[in-house]
Amino acid sequence: MINKSPYLLYSDGKGNTYEDTSLYAIGRxxxxxxxxxxxxxxxxxxxxxxxxxxxxxxxxxxVKTGELRLCQKGCAxxxxxxPAHTGLYLAAYETQPDAPTLPLYCYTAVGWxxxxxxxxxxxxxxxxxxxxxxxxxxxxxxxxxxxxxxxPHNRLVQHLAHNCTESYCCPASRNYFMGRWECPVPTSPACxxxxxxxxxxxxxEESIVSTQNRLTIKPTxxxxxxxxxxxxxxxxxxxxxxxxGCEGEPLLMWETIATAIxxxxxxxxxxxxxxxxxxxxxxxxxxxxxxxxxxxxxxxNSAREDIYxxxxxxxxxxxxxxxxxxxxxxxxxxWASINxxxxxxxxxxxxxxDALCTFIAETGLDMIQWRxxxxxxxxxxxxxxxxxxxxxxxxxxxMNIIREEFPNVKFGYFNPPAxxxxxxxxxxxx
Ligand code: SF4
Numbered sequence: 001m002i003n004k005s006p007y008l009l010y011s012d013g014k015g016n017t018y019e020d021t022s023l024y025a026i027g028r029x030x031x032x033x034x035x036x037x038x039x040x041x042x043x044x045x046x047x048x049x050x051x052x053x054x055x056x057x058x059x060x061x062x063v064k065t066g067e068l069r070l071c072q073k074g075c076a077x078x079x080x081x082x083p084a085h086t087g088l089y090l091a092a093y094e095t096q097p098d099a100p101t102l103p104l105y106c107y108t109a110v111g112w113x114x115x116x117x118x119x120x121x122x123x124x125x126x127x128x129x130x131x132x133x134x135x136x137x138x139x140x141x142x143x144x145x146x147x148x149x150x151x152p153h154n155r156l157v158q159h160l161a162h163n164c165t166e167s168y169c170c171p172a173s174r175n176y177f178m179g180r181w182e183c184p185v186p187t188s189p190a191c192x193x194x195x196x197x198x199x200x201x202x203x204x205e206e207s208i209v210s211t212q213n214r215l216t217i218k219p220t221x222x223x224x225x226x227x228x229x230x231x232x233x234x235x236x237x238x239x240x241x242x243x244x245g246c247e248g249e250p251l252l253m254w255e256t257i258a259t260a261i262x263x264x265x266x267x268x269x270x271x272x273x274x275x276x277x278x279x280x281x282x283x284x285x286x287x288x289x290x291x292x293x294x295x296x297x298x299x300x301n302s303a304r305e306d307i308y309x310x311x312x313x314x315x316x317x318x319x320x321x322x323x324x325x326x327x328x329x330x331x332x333x334x335w336a337s338i339n340x341x342x343x344x345x346x347x348x349x350x351x352x353x354d355a356l357c358t359f360i361a362e363t364g365l366d367m368i369q370w371r372x373x374x375x376x377x378x379x380x381x382x383x384x385x386x387x388x389x390x391x392x393x394x395x396x397x398x399m400n401i402i403r404e405e406f407p408n409v410k411f412g413y414f415n416p417p418a419x420x421x422x423x424x425x426x427x428x429x430x
Contacts, residue, residue: 002041006111006118008060010074011052020071023060025111027089027120030345030389031381033059033068036109036120040088040396044110044117047082047132051107055099059092070094079110079117082132083171084125084413086370088395089344090377101207102376104199122396124370125413127420129181130171136178140165143177147227156219157227160184164246168212172244176231182239182274182415183231185224186215187257191248193278194313196383197375199245208376212246221259229264232271237417240264243276243297251277254284261291272418276339280317282324289328295335297369297415298322302346303355310384326363335421337367337412343380345389348398360406366421367410368402370395 005024011017027036058076062069078091087108111118128134144161151157164173164184172184191201200214232238242257243250250257261273272294279285279298301311305319326336338359346352359365373380381389393401402409410416410424 002038002113002118004113005036005038005061006041006113008058008071009050009077009110009112010058010071011077012074013052013054015052017050017052017077018074019112020058020060020073022063023058023069023071024063025109026059026061026068026092027109028092028344028377029089029348029392031387032345032389033092034089035061036089040120041111041118042121042123044079044119045082045085045121045123048117048119049080050110050117051078051080051105052076053078053091053093053102053107055096056093057096059094077110078107079119080105081108081119081121081372083130084123084127085121086124086342086395086413087344087372088120088122095378101379103208104197104211104374106372106374107377108372122399124411127412127414127416129175129414135171135174140174140177143179147177151227154223154226155217156185156223159186159215159217163213168246170246172241179231180235181237181417182241183228183235184244185228185240185242186244186247187219187224187242187253188248188250189215189218190252191278192252192280192315192317193249194315196311196313197373197380199374200247208379211374215247218253218256221256221263224256224260225263225267228260229267232264232268235271237419238271239274239415239417240271241274241276241415249278249280250275251281251284254281254287258287258291261288261293265292272421274415276415277325278312278314279322279325280314282321282328285325285328289332289334293329293334294418295337295415295421296325296329297337297339298326299339299341301341301343301373302352303359304352307346307384323359323363326365330364335367335416336363336365337369337415338365339369339371341373342370342395343373343377344395345392346386348392348395349390350393351390353393353398353401356402357405360402360409365409367412367416369413370399370411371413
């Protein structure tokens with residue numbers, strides 16, 4: 001815990017970062033800069049990294065005058081905070097003309113004090129599945145060799161090895177090759193939405209590229225069952241998840257997924273089967289629940305239909321389908337989460353909070369995964385036509401309001417395994 005604001009950071013544009021002790025670091029929410037309460041700063045968690053932001057000048061508070069002013073010494077700096085943590089403020093900077101659009105990452109405020117980096121964030125998830133210190137390269141490589149030998153013709157195992165692990169360093173695929181926890185199962189080359197910040201497909205005319213290339217194969221049900229049954233049988237806290245960052249919308253492959261789930265459950269009753277989805281097809285979700293699906297995670301940038309629709313630009317589905325998909329899962333006794341993209345200035349707007357409360361009350365969802373929104377803030381607000389984000393109460397206060405209104409709704413960052421769905425407070429001694 002620190003007792004005063006940390007100093008602003010700037011970069012020389014060559015990857016070297018310095019503190020400016022004439023300025024305190026502050027944060028951004030919507031289009032505005034705000035001082036950050038001292039108690040909101042935590043040490044940058046292990047696995048966090050720093051970004052230099054080209055064409056942008058940091059905004060800070062002058063330690064002598066208390067006035068807001070720009071740091072002219074170099075370009076602005078932001079932090080990527082690791083999974084399991086939710087950022088409370090974006091980095092505060094002024095964008096210069098001709099500044100390049102930033103890639104699809106999250107840009108949290110960051111400061112420096114007593115030889116350490118600090119960020120305004122909260123640890124929202126106790127599960128340690130993506131702690132960077134927990135990954136063992138030797139185990140990952142030997143696991144990959146073993147699985148590629150065991151399933152020489154399985155295109156999905158090859159995709160998880162050569163694309164997800166070797167190219168993207170995906171935390172989920174690395175856990176699979178370490179034989180533990182959540183195993184990713186991408187299936188869909190296509191999508192029925194056109195998200196502005198899609199991480200697996202960006203139109204050629206866009207100024208940024210997607211962070212992953214979208215899957216190009218349509219796996220068979222047997223290819224899926226072949227490597228997931230042993231994972232469910234032998235991994236600790238076993239879970240498999242359809243719907244990954246490297247694919248389109250898995251519900252467009254529901255027939256294959258339903259057949260795969262049926263096949264899997266012929267061989268094992270262990271573990272849990274989850275789908276990460278845009279929730280666009282309630283009827284397909286019902287078919288999957290009948291086949292044996294256990295949980296769903298529906299992604300959304302907002303609980304306000306207009307803001308959702310402006311971002312997802314859906315083809316042939318509507319915001320209400322998301323609610324219907326969650327209600328179907330609850331009807332069959334499943335676990336339902338939302339993958340809620342947190343954007344300071346929009347997420348903590350009173351209208352958004354009201355809409356979220358209505359969404360929770362109408363659907364009976366079990367969990368909110370408060371995920372950092374990986375997108376250039378200026379680009380996002382610009383594309384959405386949002387010139388004034390309006391009033392905001394703060395992300396922490398938003399969480400408090402939801403916690404008070406819905407004490408049974410769980411907060412986290414990852415899809416829980418079966419053991420945790422039964423008793424969410426089960427501690428993860430692993
Ligand atoms: S739903 Fe997913 S895959 Fe589809 S456009 Fe949006 S981010 Fe991309």
